[in-house]
Amino acid sequence: MQLGAVPFSQLQIPREAVLDGLDNLFRYHVSRLPPAPPTAVQDWATARAFEVSDVGHLTVADRTLGGSTLASDVVAILVSHGRNGRGAYTPKVSAHARP
Secondary structure, rough: OOOEEEEEEHHHOOHHHOOOOOOOOEEEEOOEEOOOOOOOOOOOOHHHOOOOOOOEEEEEEHHHHOEEEEEEEEEEEOOOOOOOOOOEEEOOEEEEOOO
């Protein structure tokens, strides 16, 4: 699984494009089945980084609905950590404490 702050410089987009409404960087998670070979490099700048047929093993749940599953077998997600920013990366690319 790959995760971290969205790589805005590699994507060649402005830093402001990857900030949520609370001025924290969006975090990404990518997980494919089968995983990319160890020698493969995930190149975010190519259109072929992900295929429609890819299957992942991430599950997205909504805590406000009692943990109801919103999506499963997800390959990639973007996360905003909300008002308290717990677990988010700041624009200075330091992490807030996790909840």
